[in-house]
Amino acid sequence: MLTITTIKDLAKYLNISVSTVSRALNNHHDVNQTTRENVLQAVEKLNYRPNSVARSLIHKKTYTIGLMVPDIADPFFSSIAVGVEQTLSNNGYQVIYGNTSRDSLKEKQFLESILDRKVDGVILTPNILDQESISTLEKLEIPRVLLRRRTPALLDIPFIDVDHYGGACKAINHLISKGHTNIGFLGMASDSFTSNERLRGYLDTMKKHQLKVSARNQKTAGRTIESGSFAMEALYRESPDITAVFASNDLIGIGALEWLKMEQINVPEQMAVIGFDNLEMSELYSFQLTTIAQPRKQMGQLAAELLLRIINEEENKDSIILETNLIERKTC
Amino acid sequence: MLTITTIKDLAKYLNISVSTVSRALNNHHDVNQTTRENVLQAVEKLNYRPNSVARSLIHKKTYTIGLMVPDIADPFFSSIAVGVEQTLSNNGYQVIYGNTSRDSLKEKQFLESILDRKVDGVILTPNILDQESISTLEKLEIPRVLLRRRTPALLDIPFIDVDHYGGACKAINHLISKGHTNIGFLGMASDSFTSNERLRGYLDTMKKHQLKVSARNQKTAGRTIESGSFAMEALYRESPDITAVFASNDLIGIGALEWLKMEQINVPEQMAVIGFDNLEMSELYSFQLTTIAQPRKQMGQLAAELLLRIINEEENKDSIILETNLIERKTC
DNA sequence: CTGAAAGCGCTTACAG
DNA sequence: CTGAAAGCGCTTACAG
Numbered sequence: 001m002l003t004i005t006t007i008k009d010l011a012k013y014l015n016i017s018v019s020t021v022s023r024a025l026n027n028h029h030d031v032n033q034t035t036r037e038n039v040l041q042a043v044e045k046l047n048y049r050p051n052s053v054a055r056s057l058i059h060k061k062t063y064t065i066g067l068m069v070p071d072i073a074d075p076f077f078s079s080i081a082v083g084v085e086q087t088l089s090n091n092g093y094q095v096i097y098g099n100t101s102r103d104s105l106k107e108k109q110f111l112e113s114i115l116d117r118k119v120d121g122v123i124l125t126p127n128i129l130d131q132e133s134i135s136t137l138e139k140l141e142i143p144r145v146l147l148r149r150r151t152p153a154l155l156d157i158p159f160i161d162v163d164h165y166g167g168a169c170k171a172i173n174h175l176i177s178k179g180h181t182n183i184g185f186l187g188m189a190s191d192s193f194t195s196n197e198r199l200r201g202y203l204d205t206m207k208k209h210q211l212k213v214s215a216r217n218q219k220t221a222g223r224t225i226e227s228g229s230f231a232m233e234a235l236y237r238e239s240p241d242i243t244a245v246f247a248s249n250d251l252i253g254i255g256a257l258e259w260l261k262m263e264q265i266n267v268p269e270q271m272a273v274i275g276f277d278n279l280e281m282s283e284l285y286s287f288q289l290t291t292i293a294q295p296r297k298q299m300g301q302l303a304a305e306l307l308l309r310i311i312n313e314e315e316n317k318d319s320i321i322l323e324t325n326l327i328e329r330k331t332c
Numbered sequence: 333m334l335t336i337t338t339i340k341d342l343a344k345y346l347n348i349s350v351s352t353v354s355r356a357l358n359n360h361h362d363v364n365q366t367t368r369e370n371v372l373q374a375v376e377k378l379n380y381r382p383n384s385v386a387r388s389l390i391h392k393k394t395y396t397i398g399l400m401v402p403d404i405a406d407p408f409f410s411s412i413a414v415g416v417e418q419t420l421s422n423n424g425y426q427v428i429y430g431n432t433s434r435d436s437l438k439e440k441q442f443l444e445s446i447l448d449r450k451v452d453g454v455i456l457t458p459n460i461l462d463q464e465s466i467s468t469l470e471k472l473e474i475p476r477v478l479l480r481r482r483t484p485a486l487l488d489i490p491f492i493d494v495d496h497y498g499g500a501c502k503a504i505n506h507l508i509s510k511g512h513t514n515i516g517f518l519g520m521a522s523d524s525f526t527s528n529e530r531l532r533g534y535l536d537t538m539k540k541h542q543l544k545v546s547a548r549n550q551k552t553a554g555r556t557i558e559s560g561s562f563a564m565e566a567l568y569r570e571s572p573d574i575t576a577v578f579a580s581n582d583l584i585g586i587g588a589l590e591w592l593k594m595e596q597i598n599v600p601e602q603m604a605v606i607g608f609d610n611l612e613m614s615e616l617y618s619f620q621l622t623t624i625a626q627p628r629k630q631m632g633q634l635a636a637e638l639l640l641r642i643i644n645e646e647e648n649k650d651s652i653i654l655e656t657n658l659i660e661r662k663t664c
Numbered sequence: 665c666t667g668a669a670a671g672c673g674c675t676t677a678c679a680g
Numbered sequence: 681c682t683g684a685a686a687g688c689g690c691t692t693a694c695a696g
Contacts, residue, residue, distance in 0.1 A: 003473075006689060017667045022691060032665055052448040053394065054689035056385050057672045064428065064449070072417070073410040082405050085431045089438075094445060096396065096426050099417045106421075113426060116384040117396070141335075225616065258617045284557065285590040286618040338673060349683045354675060364681055386673035389688045 004046040014042055025050060056118065065307060066114035066122040067097045068107065069147075074223075075279050076296060077125070080147060083300020084123060091308055093120070102127040108136060115142070121307045123147055128191055143310040147303050149193060158310070158319045160303040162294040164194055164276075167324035168201025171246050171274045171292050174326055180244040180272060181211050185218040186231045186256060187248045198248045198276060217242060221252045228255020229262075236265075244272035244332060250279040253289050257331065272332030278325075288330035295322060336378040346374055357382065388450065397639060398446035398454040399429045400439065401479075406555075407611050408628060409457070412479060415632020416455060423640055425452070434459040440468060447474070453639045455479055460523055475642040479635050481525060490642070490651045492635040494626040496526055496608075499656035500533025503578050503606045503624050506658055512576040512604060513543050517550040518563045518588060519580045530580045530608060549574060553584045560587020561594075568597075576604035576664060582611040585621050589663065604664030610657075620662035627654060 004010050007025075011018040016035065024031045024039035042048070056062040067084055069077040085095050096119060098110035107126060114122060121143035126133045134155060137144070146159035175183050185202045188195035199218070206213045216238050221231035228251060235245065236259075247253030253275030257267060265271050275282060278293035302320055310317050336342050339357075343350040348367065356363045356371035374380070388394040399416055401409040417427050428451060430442035439458060446454060453475035458465045466487060469476070478491035507515050517534050520527035531550070538545045548570050553563035560583060567577065568591075579585030585607030589599060597603050607614060610625035634652055642649050 007691095008689075018689095019668080019691080020666055023666085026691080030665060035665080049444070049448055051389075051450060051689050053385060053388050053450050054672085055691080057383075057389055057674090057689085058691050060672080062385065071414070072404060073407070073414050075405070075407070075410075078405040078407075078410045081429075082403070082431055085404070085429065089430065089442070089445075094428050094430070094449065097413075097417065097429050098421065098426070099414055110421070112381070113421075116381050117426065118383060118385050229617075254616075262617055281613060284586075285561075285594055339675095340673075350674085351676080351684080352682055355682085358675080362681060367681080383673050386688085387675080389673085389690090390675050392688080 002046050004048045005051070007048075007050065010039075010042060010046065010048050013046065014038060060118070062118050062120055063092055064094045064096055064117070064119050065304075066110070066119045066124075067095050068100060068110055068122065068124040068126070069097065070100055070102045070125060070127055072097065072099050075281075076277060079296035080300035080303075083297040083302075084304045085300075087301045087304035087308075091304075093308075100127065104128075104130075104133060107133065111136060111140070115140075121145075121311050123303050123307055125149060128193075143307055145303050145307045145310070147299065158306060158317055160299050160306060160320050160322070162299070162322045162324055164197035165201045165204075167276060167292040167294070168198040168246070168248075169205045170324060170326050171276065172202055172205035174290075174328075175244045175246065175272060175274060175332060176205070176209055176211070178244075178268075178272065178332055180332075182239075182242045182244070183211070183217070184235045184239060184242040184245040185248070186228065186235065186245055186252050187218060187220045188252070189222065190220055195248050198246075202246055221247075221255065223251070225251050225255040225258065228252035229259040230255075232256035232259045236263075236271075242271075244268075244274070247273060247275045250275040250277040250282045250289060250291055253291065253331075254279075254282065254287055257287055257289065268330070268332045274332050276324075278327055283329065290329045290331045291327050293325040293327045298322070334378050336380045337383070339380075339382065342371075342374060342378065342380050345378065346370060392450070394450050394452055395424055396426045396428055396449070396451050397636075398442070398451045398456075399427050400432060400442055400454065400456040400458070401429065402432055402434045402457060402459055404429065404431050407613075408609060411628035412632035412635075415629040415634075416636045417632075419633045419636035419640075423636075425640075432459065436460075436462075436465060439465065443468060443472070447472070453477075453643050455635050455639055457481060460525075475639055477635050477639045477642070479631065490638060490649055492631050492638060492652050492654070494631070494654045494656055496529035497533040497536075499608060499624040499626070500530040500578070500580075501537045502656060502658050503608065504534050504537035506622075506660075507576045507578065507604060507606060507664060508537070508541055508543070510576075510600075510604065510664055512664075514571075514574045514576070515543070515549070516567045516571060516574040516577040517580070518560065518567065518577055518584050519550060519552045520584070521554065522552055527580050530578075534578055553579075553587065555583070557583050557587040557590065560584035561591040562587075564588035564591045568595075568603075574603075576600075576606070579605060579607045582607040582609040582614045582621060582623055585623065585663075586611075586614065586619055589619055589621065600662070600664045606664050608656075610659055615661065622661045622663045623659050625657040625659045630654070 011021045024036045100106040123145050125147045219231040219235045221227040256273050275289045275291035278291045282289040339353050343353045356368045432438040455477050457479045478489050551563040551567045553559040588605050607621045607623035610623045614621040
């Protein structure tokens with residue numbers, strides 16, 4: 001197969017100047033119709049494709065964006081990644097993705113590396129917004145949006161997130177409406193913003209209804225289903241009087257369900273469970289977990305759209321907080 | 333914060349030539365020790381970082397690779413993506429990922445787009461190797477490896493895959509060793525190479541043991557758990573005499589389990605089930621699916637390593653077929 | 665409408 | 681050890 005790789009060779013082949021070829025290729029109006037057609041034909045015939053690295057250097061635009069996530073194998077983030085990629089590729093952008101495994105060194109390396117590559121923007125879910133990562137983010141001089149993390153007051157970075165607090169309130173209100181008064185909480189890591197917001201919703205709603213909360217009704221799980229089982233066990237052992245639990249995410253909720261099933265504790269009769277996230281697996285017959293849904297794929301799309309707006313300097317660069325939805329199934 | 337963005341400005345600041353700065357930056361030995369230190373200090377002070385787009389243009393090397401997957405939200409591919417990203421980023425490469433949604437137009441667009449961007453290599457899982465995609469692949473003149481797809485004889489592209497046929501044989505042998513003689517098969521789409529290989533293992537092993545196979549003992553599911561439930565139902569309705577089923581992947585197997593649970597058909601007493609993949613969720617207490625494990629993350633790593641070997645023109649660019657592992661749990 | 669020249673931000677022979 | 685020049689593959693004023 002014939003292939004020509006530079007505009008120079010193409011120009012030579014056509015016996016015209018490089019500038020004319022370039023103009024024809026870029027749809028400039030001031031090119032003779034015949035010339036343009038000749039160029040286009042030659043492009044076809046010789047399989048010429050412009051080198052976009054060279055183009056990027058001139059235009060100072062790479063049409064790539066960076067996507068930094070803690071773990072693409074986490075179904076939460078993989079759905080988001082689908083939304084991001086879809087929106088971006090539809091707009092001619094490509095996505096460089098980095099898994100940080102929640103390691104701040106990897107976060108830093110990924111950021112440096114994409115900055116060197118001159119990405120046009122970046123969508124990030126930093127693990128924890130500590131002082132160091134805040135200062136790193138502040139130094140970022142390119143368009144950026146935060147995914148699933150609120151901007152600390154001092155920073156002016158737009159974000160896409162879900163109303164964790166409001167969602168938690170919905171969950172607890174639902175439990176209360178079912179007659180529960182003694183409700184436990186299964187949290188994620190205590191340094192997690194998300195978890196803390198959901199905890200706050202739990203606490204406030206309980207108090208609003210004058211229901212008792214206590215430290216022993218609150219347990220911390222981790223990032224796995226298994227950790228949810230352990231946390232449920234710990235909670236149940238210490239507070240066997242609770243009749244319902246709010247799991248701060250579905251993975252933990254499913255873990256709780258698993259342990260309850262093992263112990264033959266009936267759900268929802270003996271123990272009601274409500275989750276948060278609405279993962280695909282939560283709707284399986286084996287779980288049918290009542291949960292608070294957040295639109296994951298849409299979050300990815302919105303983040304990409306917001307970033308695009310910032311890149312194109314359009315109006316409306318405001319953060320977006322999405323509403324959650326109660327999905328009632330069989331566990332409460 | 334002071335920031336200087338070009339080597340030219342840096343040279344001006346230091347009152348030396350651009351070439352010397354470049355040499356100092358790139359650790360050439362023929363630079364005066366003091367000069368080098370001055371440069372490095374200035375780099376630090378002025379936060380200078382070389383533009384890697386410009387570097388790429390000269391070196392004809394971008395240190396990026398393309399990863400094309402059907403669907404990153406499929407747990408199978410997200411695990412692979414983790415392995416790929418990890419290995420590649422450890423070697424200074426970044427990964428541009430594309431979700432094709434099994435759409436051949438998107439496959440084509442993604443490939444064109446990364447080729448224009450001059451990626452150094454590409455790891456692909458094309459959906460179906462039909463004539464057109466084969467010809468597209470043949471035209472690919474950069475290092476490439478196929479993931480989870482065998483190269484058709486006519487093509488000389490290395491691949492990483494698992495021994496689907498052998499794994500299926502293991503599955504059926506296991507079922508037979510448990511005394512089953514009437515075994516059904518739940519397949520994926522009939523144009524799927526993977527599914528057909530697993531079917532072949534089923535068929536051959538059945539025949540080897542002189543066991544009867546028939547079209548009505550074979551049903552086709554889709555890509556979802558739900559489709560597995562439907563296929564299980566169809567199979568059971570038509571062939572209620574079977575005592576075991578080989579689900580060609582875990583998603584289908586879990587779907588089958590779900591339907592059996594709904595119908596209160598005991599597993600494994602009334603119906604044994606074995607899957608293929610060993611997804612994380614298969615080990616949950618609610619499923620405990622016996623299955624054939626394939627090392628997903630490792631496949632990603634191996635694919636990345638193989639690609640790196642090809643890029644660096646090292647020895648040993650052979651395809652790798654990985655062995656599977658029987659994971660015995662509670663469903664047969 | 666077309667071409668020559670300069671330049672994007674770098675690197676690398678080459679000469680000194 | 682250092683600098684000037686050419687060049688990677690393009691684009692874009694500028695002049696004609």
